Amino acid sequence: MSWTSDPILEVIGLTKRFGGLVAVNAVSLEVGRGTIVGLIGINGAGKTTLMNCINGIYKSDEGGVTLDGKDLTGRTPHEIALAGVGRTFQIPRTFHRLSLIDNLMIPMLRSKQSDDELIARAERGLERVNLYELRANHGEELSGGQEKLLELARVMMLNPALVLLDEPFAGVNPTLCRLMIEQILAMRSEGTSFLLVSHDLTSIYRLSDWIYVLNQGEIIAQGGVEAVRNDPAVVEAYLGG
Amino acid sequence: MNSVLLMNGLIGGLVFGAIYALIGAGLNVIMGVLRVVNFAHGEFILIGSFMAYAMLTMLGVNPLYALPVVAVVMYVGGMLAYYVLIPGLARSDDPETSSFLLMFGVSLMIISVLTWIFEADIRPVNFSFNPINVVLFSIPDAYGPNRDGVVLIPTARLVALGINIVIIAAMTWFLYMTLPGKALRGAIMNRDAIQIVGINVHRLSAAAFGLATGLAGITGVVLTLVIPSVDPNGGADLTLFGFIVIVLGGLGHPVGALAAGVLFGIVEQLSNVVLPQAAAQMVGFIVLVAVVMLKPEGLFGKRQSR
Amino acid sequence: MASVEGSFEPRSDVRSTRYVRRAIWYLLVAAIVLWCASAPLRDANMSFYFSFMMWATLATGLNFIAGFAGYMPFGYVAFYGVGAYATGIGLKVLGLPIYVSVLLGGGVGVLLAVLFAPTLRLSGVYFAIVSLSLAIILQRVISLLPEEITGGSLGMNIGVVTDRIEGYYAMLLVLIVALLVASWLAESRLGRALKAIRDDVEAADAMGVDVGRSRLYAWMLSALFASLAGGVQAWFTGAFDTLTAFDVLVTAKTVIYAMAGGLGTVLGPVVGTIALVGIDEVIWRSFPVLNNFLLGLIITLLILFAPRGLVGTLMRLYPRLRQYVM
Numbered sequence: 001m002s003w004t005s006d007p008i009l010e011v012i013g014l015t016k017r018f019g020g021l022v023a024v025n026a027v028s029l030e031v032g033r034g035t036i037v038g039l040i041g042i043n044g045a046g047k048t049t050l051m052n053c054i055n056g057i058y059k060s061d062e063g064g065v066t067l068d069g070k071d072l073t074g075r076t077p078h079e080i081a082l083a084g085v086g087r088t089f090q091i092p093r094t095f096h097r098l099s100l101i102d103n104l105m106i107p108m109l110r111s112k113q114s115d116d117e118l119i120a121r122a123e124r125g126l127e128r129v130n131l132y133e134l135r136a137n138h139g140e141e142l143s144g145g146q147e148k149l150l151e152l153a154r155v156m157m158l159n160p161a162l163v164l165l166d167e168p169f170a171g172v173n174p175t176l177c178r179l180m181i182e183q184i185l186a187m188r189s190e191g192t193s194f195l196l197v198s199h200d201l202t203s204i205y206r207l208s209d210w211i212y213v214l215n216q217g218e219i220i221a222q223g224g225v226e227a228v229r230n231d232p233a234v235v236e237a238y239l240g241g
Numbered sequence: 242m243n244s245v246l247l248m249n250g251l252i253g254g255l256v257f258g259a260i261y262a263l264i265g266a267g268l269n270v271i272m273g274v275l276r277v278v279n280f281a282h283g284e285f286i287l288i289g290s291f292m293a294y295a296m297l298t299m300l301g302v303n304p305l306y307a308l309p310v311v312a313v314v315m316y317v318g319g320m321l322a323y324y325v326l327i328p329g330l331a332r333s334d335d336p337e338t339s340s341f342l343l344m345f346g347v348s349l350m351i352i353s354v355l356t357w358i359f360e361a362d363i364r365p366v367n368f369s370f371n372p373i374n375v376v377l378f379s380i381p382d383a384y385g386p387n388r389d390g391v392v393l394i395p396t397a398r399l400v401a402l403g404i405n406i407v408i409i410a411a412m413t414w415f416l417y418m419t420l421p422g423k424a425l426r427g428a429i430m431n432r433d434a435i436q437i438v439g440i441n442v443h444r445l446s447a448a449a450f451g452l453a454t455g456l457a458g459i460t461g462v463v464l465t466l467v468i469p470s471v472d473p474n475g476g477a478d479l480t481l482f483g484f485i486v487i488v489l490g491g492l493g494h495p496v497g498a499l500a501a502g503v504l505f506g507i508v509e510q511l512s513n514v515v516l517p518q519a520a521a522q523m524v525g526f527i528v529l530v531a532v533v534m535l536k537p538e539g540l541f542g543k544r545q546s547r
Numbered sequence: 548m549a550s551v552e553g554s555f556e557p558r559s560d561v562r563s564t565r566y567v568r569r570a571i572w573y574l575l576v577a578a579i580v581l582w583c584a585s586a587p588l589r590d591a592n593m594s595f596y597f598s599f600m601m602w603a604t605l606a607t608g609l610n611f612i613a614g615f616a617g618y619m620p621f622g623y624v625a626f627y628g629v630g631a632y633a634t635g636i637g638l639k640v641l642g643l644p645i646y647v648s649v650l651l652g653g654g655v656g657v658l659l660a661v662l663f664a665p666t667l668r669l670s671g672v673y674f675a676i677v678s679l680s681l682a683i684i685l686q687r688v689i690s691l692l693p694e695e696i697t698g699g700s701l702g703m704n705i706g707v708v709t710d711r712i713e714g715y716y717a718m719l720l721v722l723i724v725a726l727l728v729a730s731w732l733a734e735s736r737l738g739r740a741l742k743a744i745r746d747d748v749e750a751a752d753a754m755g756v757d758v759g760r761s762r763l764y765a766w767m768l769s770a771l772f773a774s775l776a777g778g779v780q781a782w783f784t785g786a787f788d789t790l791t792a793f794d795v796l797v798t799a800k801t802v803i804y805a806m807a808g809g810l811g812t813v814l815g816p817v818v819g820t821i822a823l824v825g826i827d828e829v830i831w832r833s834f835p836v837l838n839n840f841l842l843g844l845i846i847t848l849l850i851l852f853a854p855r856g857l858v859g860t861l862m863r864l865y866p867r868l869r870q871y872v873m
Contacts, residue, residue, distance in 0.1 A: 055753060057749065081754055081755035109736045116561070119557040123557060136867075155754075332854070342850050345799065350843035351843075352843075519690070519691050526683055530680055533669060
């Protein structure tokens, strides 16, 4: 009964507890191939926890995750990354004392191509996000917005089938935001799928093919942009309480 | 197994346990509030011991009177040391490891200074109470039929235990009943939140460091009552015992460290009785490794949610 | 999926800087090797040059796990001591030739590293403390072993059977190998992976780096060179006991030399050793107590004012230099 006939990611009945707190409660969702799925919810709703479970940073207590038919449940983050799931972080985690080129090379270390070829690809990746000029600088020398762009460029070097974006626009100035959105849309047209967590509802409504609404660890609504926008349960969760 | 030896071991365990508890408490304050690993804590304790020794041999002052002097001097010294050493740490890539190395450097310096002043030999602290021992109780037939054993405790150790208990009680009262103490515990739990509430973290940290240093100094003085000698190279063992205690009790857990200290003291003293000497020496470190590998949050700590 | 890129030639000056970087580094290595190799022929103080080679090897070895991977092994001397004892046992108890005994020492060191590998899962300070404790335990265990094997508290004396000059050149060989391995690591994928682990282990994991395996390799390499150094030191000086073989000051000095130059580059530890070993030797001979004070002072000042060491601070201030530093 999924909204998409060709899911790249299937999350089924995922549950994660921390002691007595149930952070994620039997969540099921799908991301269609080549689509952008938005995940919204107020602070503490469980969005980042859910992402951490999908990419292996947390081990879920119940439920499973499948990528293109492959079962990822219980795997380590690096296995999941190599299987094709990329991840950006809410607070950017660039490699501080590596050059930007080296930052982008890290996801490609398993590649059979030569080092020079990888460097060329990294340069290309930096150009796409307007960071080529700073290629020799270290990660710690970037501004917050630039770090987010770097994370995006870096995760693309994995050639991922699916990218988990955790608050990519938070604290980023409008120009850089536009650049990021351009890149995300370009990648979608090349076939990459996205699960996008954001508080910036404007971007969510603009980018998402489908939206899930999370509240207190549970999916309380899902649908297309218009449906979610006007759903009374969603309005109440955001404004009421 | 001779029951007299066993009882002595147990009582020794309490005496040393109280000392380890104090060491652990001091270390915990520094680690919890400042996230600084004080590798020089043992040497701070040595400073206290040597001050008591110097006051005894040069001024003829009883260690019990030296105690408050040492406490105050070291509290002030600790606060000064804080301002000199700690703010610089914030600039490094890995403050925790950096603090470890920094305090290791400080410990080397302290040892050299102490060795230079007092020379490398172990010196006896010639101070005794009258009577030397206190009889606690006797165990009938301990050495065979109609040969009773008597369990004694050196008076100095009894006094030391008494002082320790008073200090531990005072510290607990301070941490749980007074406003500055609660601020300290709050800082341990959440450093950032404390700032939001309007407390000057720097002053609090300096005071915390001073408190811990003062505590170390007191521990040093009391130590001379329990082991009546001073040794410039004895700090490393003390520091390591301190780490064992706070790891056992859970990092940042003041009460945990107290309980762990007593527990560890008993285990250590009993193993000295039961095991051959060399093996007993290793017990402490093996406990540390085992706890860190199996239950890193300590016996009393809470598992981090990450 | 993202499309295939066009041509794969780097646009930037990556290639030319690479050649310059290597030229500078290998010239320095050649100079060091020639200078040390000729020392016995120039009638210079062999002990001093041996010291330099040994500390440079130790600092380089430490750099693999501390500078590249980001784990500070405060029990590093454990490998050094084990190397010395394994070499001694190989020579005196098993009757092996000295070369083989030293290699045995190296092997035992690596084995020990594999045994202690689970401790790498611990973070920062816990790792440092456990590492230190394990070194202490090891020291005490060895001093408990039967005297026929390890000499008990008197230690082992192998000087009668070994040749000092051979030992000197053996250390040079070990140093050369260490520097070559370091050169390889600096430009390899493993080296990059380790630095990512150092900077942010979770992000590295999420980017596909096999953290456990990479860390283990760095750990094994670090242990190898420390234990080889310990073995050759035993060869050269002819005698050791549990106090000298497991002295925590060995770790301390290694850390200072490596940090003074700068962890994370291959150049750093070598520069740091060159800078400090002379000062250290001079002062240690005349004023042992002052020496420890100075050691402590240097560590303190280093951490407070130049935690990235000489090379590291220069690189922070002058980004352009970074590509020329190996």
